[in-house]
Amino acid sequence: MRGNKLTKEVHLSFSSSNQFAYGLRMGHQIKAIKARLTSIESEANMFNLVERDRPVKTSFMSKKRQQTHSFKDKIIGRNDDKAALLKLMFEFESEENVYVIPILGFGGLGKTALAQFIYNDEIVKNNFELMMFVCVSNVFDVKIIVENIIKSATGQAPNQNLELDQLQKQLREKISGKKIFACFG
Template structure:
């Protein structure tokens, strides 16, 4: 069985994203300033689940400089199934705000797509790509190369192999890392103490909170999940109990931690 990831969308509140200012600046530079021999340049963002790849992309996607720089901006959630026909239909839908006729053949869809994007400077986000088959990627890429100079495609993926397939120039692959200790604590504190059940100045809660935070590895989704759980626990004993018993069950292996938290 494969679990389908919850579908992403193109909106994110900037004030809810902590610790990604440097990554945003680096991505903006690649999107707005980097030069390429190809009209359409592909920027992969790679990192394991929960690091906030989509959130970072949306910071840039919704930036006013970016909006004014491109004639078209499009966002498509790809996820587990890399179906070229479906992706093309969803790109068209992102441009027109209307789904194309489901009875259209691939040839008709590709003509619609090229009619919408060819000759325009566009930004396309392809979020959460898992496909590691170069041939499949090549089929899609051929349909997207008609944009004018300065067009960009941002790809988010958990797989370094996907990143290398989409862009062989490693210097233009943005590898996302966990949050710094200070940023991780800011995020944790913002959520864990938001219910006002516990006092963020109480040294006992702060000490236990920081011990718990060490287990989160700087991963924003893990921090949010655990901090949200703690925000409903009112006593020191409950926080200690969570640290000693529930937290001990969580594996710190990158691929396992999110699955464990889901359970």
Template sequence: MAEAIAFDLAVELITKLSSFTLSQIGLWWNVKDDLDDLKSTVSTIKAVLLDAEERSVTSHHVKDWLEKLKDVLYDADDLLDDFSTEAFRKDLLGGNKLTKEVRLFFSSSNQFAYSLKMGRQIKAIKARLTLIGSEAKMFNLVERDRPMETSFMTKKRHQTHSFKDNIIGRDDDKAALLKLMLEFESEENVYIIPIVGLGGLGKTALAQFVYNDEMVKNHFELMMFVCVSDVFDVKIIVENIIKSATGEAPNQKLEMDQLQSQLRGKIGGKKYLLVLDDIWNEEWEEWVSLKELLVGGAKGSRIIVTTRSLRVAKITSKCQPYVLKGLSDDDAWSLFKEIAFEQRSINPTFVKIGKQILERCGGVPWLLGP
């Protein structure tokens, strides 16, 4: 349904626009205002979408308007993904601010030219959205609040779990992580391994893949897998760690001191593996308050952190993060064939179309999925 998709896309765009940090856009001097303007425009349109949804049932004109809006929002989403990819690449270059600016300016992907191009594209998207917004006035659409229980904003990321016994194209990544987990000698009892990469690259799947390896199961006395996602609440995280360790949720009436005692009693002196999946929190103090509760493990304990943010990776661990890259062309094609064609023979025309699709996916497994 175009109307529901439009609302979800609008909210997702606003979330993405709000997530860009100053460090990500700092070198692109003309982009920040454009991003702020785009966010304001999308927010204005989002406010009338509930009214548009209801009226589209009886009005073909409103339904067509929603279809046009959906197309523009998809284009805007693609543009922001491109921006996120470039910002992520910029972060990975490292170095201090001056050397980073010099390196980026003289790189093959000149950032001055990139910022001008990005600014033009954002302005073009905004102009299309502004036109669509003006058309909404012809329908006399009114601002209405979407009930909280159906709002996209209340939908949390699907809770991840520990099961994953095989994934295409990640054998080398798995081998590298197994060395860090099973062979590397750390000075710290509890060694933290961040896996960082863009959304959809398969960080969670890789963590599950490693977690379920038989050597890993035999190496650790205690294994726990917890999805953190966007709400970094230490009490909730501790409750979920205890639940993963024991198979039972702790009493909801327990205070933090009691939960801490339970957690220490469970992990204290044991060589454990804990996966903290999908961390977004960039506040060092909040991370430290959780880490202090986890350092009681025996020598050889490991914590795997998956995150999209290089800053999160740096906050959670002193070690070099494991940066996950896109799939190779061959692995991407293998995955695409498995999903799209299963065991059927492939028409040569479909092969050509499939490989054109792969070029746009850039090796991101999530984009190749169903």
């Protein structure tokens, strides 16, 4: 019966290449998706949710980050934090070329203020050959950050036409062999 025409037709009707069977299967899947969407819509109506074409901009989405700087008039209540960080800075002996102390936390906790407090301390100023305070904006562009580091280290803006590699060489020349204190806010 292998060569039988009826067998071939039955086999073809249940085959994955049969457009009718495929259409029938897809029709059932589309009905299931529509039912799920209807269920979601009824739940949204129950909670009085409003449909929007695009997301609503909230204040934190549209607010530009304020530029940071090294100057701070008066910091109150951070003396213990400052003392702990100064102890870390001056008591830790590092064999590495770079020693990093991160100050982490949610926005508005005073991380930048604490960094400014330490940056402006006389002990810190007397123990480092080069002091830098650099603002790192929400737009994280390495070339812009390196340019800003050079500006902070030299007091002059680098040539805008330089490539990143040239900027890095210029920065290395400026900081090579020096004990540096840098804050990135």
